[in-house]
Amino acid sequence: MIHSTIDTIAHTNRLRHIDTRLKVIFAITTLLITVASTSPIPPLLAFIIATILILFAAKIKLRTYLLLLLTPLFFGLVSLLLMSLFFGYADSPLYSFEILSHTFVVQKEGANMGLLVASRTLAGSACLFFLALTTPMTELFTGLRWLRIPEVVIELAMMIYRYIFLLLEEAERMWLASQMRGEGSFRTKIEVFSMLASTLFLRTIYQGEKLFVAMNSRCYDGETNSLAYQEKKTKISITALFAILLFEAVLAFVTILTRNMVLI
Amino acid sequence: MNIIDAQNVTYQYPDGTKALDDIDFSFEKGSITAILGQNGAGKSTLLLHLNATLRPINGTVYLKGEPLAYDKKGLHHIRRTVGMVFQNPDDQLLAPTVLQDVAFGPKNLKLTGAEIKHRVDEALRLVGMEAYTDKPPHFLSGGQKKRVAIAGVIAMQPEIMVLDEPTAGLDPRGCAEIIEILDELNADGKTIIFSTHDVDLAAKWADRIYVLHEGRIKKHGSPPQIFADHTMISETGLRLPTFVQTFRELKVRGISGGDSPLTMLNFVESVSKPFDVLKVRCAVAGTDVCAGEKVGLVMKDGMVCTTRVDIDMNAETTAFGRVLYNAMAGEDIVVGGITGTLTQKNGNIYIVPIPRVIEGGSRAVDLATIFTIIAEHEPLKIGAMGTSAKVVVRKAGIHCDFDVDVIQSSILAAVRGLNVMVFVTGGMVDRVIQKIECHNKHSVQEIKFSSVQVP
Numbered sequence: 068m069i070h071s072t073i074d075t076i077a078h079t080n081r082l083r084h085i086d087t088r089l090k091v092i093f094a095i096t097t098l099l100i101t102v103a104s105t106s107p108i109p110p111l112l113a114f115i116i117a118t119i120l121i122l123f124a125a126k127i128k129l130r131t132y133l134l135l136l137l138t139p140l141f142f143g144l145v146s147l148l149l150m151s152l153f154f155g156y157a158d159s160p161l162y163s164f165e166i167l168s169h170t171f172v173v174q175k176e177g178a179n180m181g182l183l184v185a186s187r188t189l190a191g192s193a194c195l196f197f198l199a200l201t202t203p204m205t206e207l208f209t210g211l212r213w214l215r216i217p218e219v220v221i222e223l224a225m226m227i228y229r230y231i232f233l234l235l236e237e238a239e240r241m242w243l244a245s246q247m248r249g250e251g252s253f254r255t256k257i258e259v260f261s262m263l264a265s266t267l268f269l270r271t272i273y274q275g276e277k278l279f280v281a282m283n284s285r286c287y288d289g290e291t292n293s294l295a296y297q298e299k300k301t302k303i304s305i306t307a308l309f310a311i312l313l314f315e316a317v318l319a320f321v322t323i324l325t326r327n328m329v330l331i
Numbered sequence: 332m333n334i335i336d337a338q339n340v341t342y343q344y345p346d347g348t349k350a351l352d353d354i355d356f357s358f359e360k361g362s363i364t365a366i367l368g369q370n371g372a373g374k375s376t377l378l379l380h381l382n383a384t385l386r387p388i389n390g391t392v393y394l395k396g397e398p399l400a401y402d403k404k405g406l407h408h409i410r411r412t413v414g415m416v417f418q419n420p421d422d423q424l425l426a427p428t429v430l431q432d433v434a435f436g437p438k439n440l441k442l443t444g445a446e447i448k449h450r451v452d453e454a455l456r457l458v459g460m461e462a463y464t465d466k467p468p469h470f471l472s473g474g475q476k477k478r479v480a481i482a483g484v485i486a487m488q489p490e491i492m493v494l495d496e497p498t499a500g501l502d503p504r505g506c507a508e509i510i511e512i513l514d515e516l517n518a519d520g521k522t523i524i525f526s527t528h529d530v531d532l533a534a535k536w537a538d539r540i541y542v543l544h545e546g547r548i549k550k551h552g553s554p555p556q557i558f559a560d561h562t563m564i565s566e567t568g569l570r571l572p573t574f575v576q577t578f579r580e581l582k583v584r585g586i587s588g589g590d591s592p593l594t595m596l597n598f599v600e601s602v603s604k605p606f607d608v609l610k611v612r613c614a615v616a617g618t619d620v621c622a623g624e625k626v627g628l629v630m631k632d633g634m635v636c637t638t639r640v641d642i643d644m645n646a647e648t649t650a651f652g653r654v655l656y657n658a659m660a661g662e663d664i665v666v667g668g669i670t671g672t673l674t675q676k677n678g679n680i681y682i683v684p685i686p687r688v689i690e691g692g693s694r695a696v697d698l699a700t701i702f703t704i705i706a707e708h709e710p711l712k713i714g715a716m717g718t719s720a721k722v723v724v725r726k727a728g729i730h731c732d733f734d735v736d737v738i739q740s741s742i743l744a745a746v747r748g749l750n751v752m753v754f755v756t757g758g759m760v761d762r763v764i765q766k767i768e769c770h771n772k773h774s775v776q777e778i779k780f781s782s783v784q785v786p
Contacts, residue, residue, distance in 0.1 A: 074467070205427040205467060225427045232469040233421055277422040284382055284415040285487065286407055286439040294426050296434035296447060 072131070073199055074232075080125040082201040087210040089307050094198040096315045101190040106325035107182045109318055110190035116314070117193035125201045132196070139192035143185035150181035161331065179329045204228050218292045225294050230274065238267055334360040334491060334522050335381060335413075339390035342376055350376040352546040353390070358491075358524055358539075363517055365533040366526040367557075368543035369568035374495070374526035375418070377543065381493050381524065382413040411440060414489030418496040420476035421468070429455070429471075429479050430464040436487040454486040456688045457718050458512055474505030481512060492516060494525040498532060507735035510536060515717045518758035519687070534558060534572040534593040542567055554593050574598040596739045600774055678745035680753060680767060680780040681708050685720040687757035692719035698727045700785050701754075705729070708783065710752035712744045716763070717756025724754055738766045745778045752783075 077083070082090070097117065101110045121127050151161075154177030163172045198207070205228075211221050241263050251259065287293060335358045342351040350373045358364050366374045379385040380392055383399050383406055392399045399409055417423045426432035433454055437447040455461040458478040468476055477497070484492060497513065498506040510532070517523050527533055533540050533554065540557045542549040544567040550557060558564065558575050570576070574592050581587045581602060592598040683704060686695045701723065705713070714733030715724040724731045733740040733753070741751045755763050764780065771777045 074469075078470070203465075203467070205431075205465065208427065225431075226425055228427050229425055229468065274422070277417075277419075278425055280379075280384055281415075281417055281423040282425065282435075283406075284384065284410055284417075285436040285483065286410045287435075288403075288407075288439065293435050293438045294431050296431050296438055296451075 073135075074204070076127060076131065076200050077203040080127060080201050082120075082125040083203070085201070085307070086303050087202055087206040088213055088303055089311060090198055090202050091207075091210040091214070092308070093311050093314075094194045096311075097318065098191055098194045100315065100318050100322055101187055101194070104187070104322045104325070105183070106322070106328040107179075107186035107330055108325045108328065109322045110183075110186035112321060113318060114186065114190040114193045117190070117197045121193070121197050121200060125197075127200050132200075135196055135200075136189075136192065139188050143188040146188070147178075147181035147185045150184060151178040153177065154180050175331060178331050182330055212295070218295065222292070222294050226278075230278075233274070234267070234271065237270060238263070241267065332360050333357040334395055335524075336393040336396070337380070337390065338393075340377075340380060340387045340392060341389040342380065342385060342387050350546055351380075351387070354543075354546070354548045356541055356548065356551070358522060360490075360522055361517070361520055362538045363513075363523045363536060364525075365537035365540045366524070366543055367528065367530065367533050367540050367569065368526075369528055372543045372567075373546040374543055376546075378415070378493050378495050378524070378526055381491070382415045383409045384415075411487055412489055413491045413493060414484035414487055416477075416480055416484050416492065416494040416497065418499055420473070420480040423480045423483065424468040424476060427467050428464065429460060429466050429468065432468070432479060433482045433486050436483055440487060450486045450488065453688055454482040456692060457485060457515070458482045459508075459718055459721070472505075474501050474508065477501060477505070477509055478512065481509070485516065489521070491522040491524065494523070496527060497525050498527065498529060504735065506532075511717070511735065514762075515756060515759060518717075518762055520758075528569070530558075530564075530569055531572045531574075534575070542569070544568070555591070558593065559591065578602075594739060595736075596742055596770065597773075599743065678711075678747065678749040678751060678778070679708075680741055680745050680751050680778060681710060682760060682763055682780060682782045683720075683752060683754045683785060684760045684782065685717070685723050685754050685756050685785070687717075688719050690757060693722040693726060696723050696785055698723070701727050701729070704783055704785065705752065708750065708752060711749040712741070712751045714741050714751060714753040716753060717759050720754035720756045738763055742767060742770050742778060746774075746776050 097113050101113050104110055118132070121132055122129060151173045152171055154174060161173045161175050161178055163170055165171070202210070208221055208225055208228075211224070212218070245259050245263060250256075335356075337354070337356050339353050339355065340351055341349070341353050343349050354377075356377075366377060368374050376385065380387060383392075383401055386401055394409060394412060399405065424432050426435055430451065433451045434447055437450050442450070452461070455464065458481055460475065460478050460482060463471065463475065463479075468479065471479065481492075481494075492513070494513070497509055501509065513523055513525075514536075535554075537554060539551065540554055541551045542557060542563065549567050550560060550563050558571055561571065564571055571579075572593060574595065574597070578587060578592055578598060578601060587602040589601055590597075592601050681704075683701075686692055712732040713724070713729060714737040715721045715731050716734075716737040721731070721734060733744075733751075737753060737755075741753050744751050753763065760782070767778055767780050
């Protein structure tokens with residue numbers, strides 16, 4: 068399962084022990100600048116940098132990364148295609164072709180807008196993949212707490228993270244069990260699926276009840292931030308922080324320089 | 332003194348099933364009690380009454396003589412006194428990391444940061460999971476999850492630990508480790524109450540057993556009392572412990588006699604002749620037996636056994652081996668034409684106390700002294716019992732022959748004539764001595780034991 072793979076990588080990669088806050092600052096700031104950019108150049112630059120960090124600094128396998136990248140790449144290409152065909156003014160055709168006696172015209176503005184969207188998609192995904200692949204969720208929670216995200220949200224996220232794996236396992240077991248008892252027609256398959264989904268839902272509620280009993284047994288009162296325990300208090304490396312900020316400044320500067328610049 | 336008492340407890344689930352039907356029970360402080368029964372007997376329901384998760388529709392549960400109070404303040408008090416470990420650790424482990432999960436309880440008790448840290452460290456060291464603090468539970472094995480679940484309860488420092496099926500779903504080693512952890516907690520004074528349908532576990536480990544059947548208590552008493560009632564056992568859908576069953580079959584064949592054994596040690600003693608080590612004083616000077624030579628020993632009644640002779644020509648010939656001869660110590664025998672006297676020789680058990688985790692544990696021990704002690708006594712087998720003793724042995728890189736069922740294995744080895752050294756964690760020393768003394772009282776083969784203090 069790809070979920071557990073990401074989780075395992077996050078625990079074992081080379082950048083695992085870099086301070087979470089640095090990684091969060093890098094990923095979020097780069098993401099924001101990328102989204103704010105009006106030219107595809109800064110997003111492409113950010114994409115390249117994030118990819119280099121993922122592949123060479125964190126030593127993530129190329130295959131894993133490409134597999135993950137496939138989804139945003141697909142969306143990026145589809146939006147590039149559609150936008151270049153249906154956006155823009157009719158007076159700036161770049162290229163035209165005919166399919167079944169219907170003429171399709173690729174417009175300049177549309178192509179540029181498509182490129183911008185595609186590059187932002189790639190860059191944004193790369194930033195988030197960087198965070199997801201190098202930082203275990205457990206440490207991300209620490210980062211979120213440091214960013215002053217409300218404690219309720221973090222505690223809920225923590226329990227969701229904990230139980231999502233149990234739910235996945237349960238779903239997998241139930242699915243396997245249904246498979247082992249033979250394959251049916253398309254109709255029965257749909258029926259089996261609906262049955263599995265509803266059973267899974269009921270089991271989730273049941274699991275929730277058991278969890279609540281277990282929490283009460285350990286004196287849970289709903290008032291304390293019971294999961295907020297952290298032992299380590301680390302200091303951010305000033306050099307690393309400075310390097311990241313410098314990179315972000317350069318990226319922001321490039322963004323301003325390339326404002327409204329187009330590739331085509 | 333009873334720490335928990337209950338009278339006329341009846342509980343009915345909302346769907347109408349009567350899970351408990353007018354039962355009385357009481358648990359003695361510092362004891363280990365098993366609630367034994369088949370699936371659906373009401374074991375879990377009973378346990379959930381002990382920490383006031385369920386409230387009886389009739390009857391009262393008393394904690395240290397006070398009836399349970401089901402208001403907010405009362406519940407808080409009950410739940411910090413009675414710790415509950417659930418059957419499935421996944422129902423209990425809710426935090427994303429081991430550390431945060433163990434800290435969950437202490438955090439709810441609103442302790443200071445330093446106190447939380449202290450308790451969490453101690454609990455994790457006691458269950459041997461201190462190396463896994465940052466791991467998410469889904470990266471752990473079943474046994475490890477169980478240990479973390481127990482640590483989460485230990486960190487709240489309850490006086491009573493209630494465990495629902497503590498060994499269910501664990502491999503044999505995992506089971507033994509959990510039992511040892513609980514044994515250590517019990518040695519430190521905690522009352523242990525657990526449910527199980529494993530009759531062998533209840534027979535060898537519990538001080539008292541309650542047999543629950545269809546919501547009623549069929550019988551309660553010590554393990555020998557419970558397993559002497561064969562009718563009741565089969566009526567309640569249970570079975571006799573393996574050793575009791577085997578013993579019964581041997582008894583009707585006239586192979587063994589006496590009381591029904593509940594542990595392997597008792598069983599072995601009830602069916603076997605003592606192991607002896609022969610010391611043969613040479614009656615004839617200048618015999619033609621040489622050191623290291625294999626000889627056949629011919630006993631008085633004509634039985635023969637082969638053994639290697641460890642010989643000191645000037646004084647005594649010692650032959651180690653199993654002697655297939657039912658001779659008592661002091662009896663004269665003939666060995667290969669040499670007349671000798673059979674002397675009984677059992678091994679010694681050297682008990683080396685190691686400080687408990689709360690007293691500094693393995694950190695308080697100088698490993699060099701461990702080697703000195705071993706060199707001095709030259710034990711043939713080494714055992715380690717309890718968390719910090721195990722850590723000491725592991726740190727010192729000593730091969731440990733017995734790390735589960737330590738007392739029983741050590742006694743069996745000593746009976747075979749081997750010298751055993753056991754490293755025992757603080758509070759458990761008394762238990763070891765008690766078990767050996769109990770053995771000496773009931774067995775013809777007395778085992779010598781001595782405490783060796785680590786300087």
